[in-house]
Amino acid sequence: MVLKGLIYQFPKEIKLLIVAFICTLSIGFYSGISFVKSTTNANPTGIEQRYLGNEEDENATKMLxxxxxxxxxxxxxSHILSLSVIFFMVSLLLATTDIPQKLKLFLMIEPFFSLVLTFGGIYLLWKDLHFMKYVIMVSGFFMTATYTASIFIILKQALKKTN
Structure with missing residues (x-):
């Protein structure tokens, strides 16, 4: 079965369904990213304090x-279960796009590695492996970047007019 470029052959109704799904999913995904930014200040110290607290910091403005x-x-x-389903569904849609195979494979598989590194990293940080705050930041960045690239490609190809 050839999946490459199949998205162009979908009926208009299916393409609209895909666009509605990706847009709604992205509202949820990016609101989660916004929450992470607001609770960690998007930096290693903020990540560490979010999970390990800041009780020793006398200058803290908010006690954690x-x-x-x-x-x-x-x-x-909850995050590993829900995000793995999200990345699986996005990967299925991405499989139907017309992009180079190696790029497609990377965008389909990488979020699962980042998911395990990010949330496994949170657990290991909580177990006092403090360097994991950097792994969490990098893997979280890759998870978000690959999601963003994937949805951009899906939306662009689903909205493309075909003759």
């Missing part, structure tokens, strides 16, 4: 406490 094991496990569990 170390997350409980239940809170960490809930965060890791």
């Amino acid at each position: 406490f170390k997350k409980s094991e239940g809170e960490i496990m809930t965060t890791v569990h």
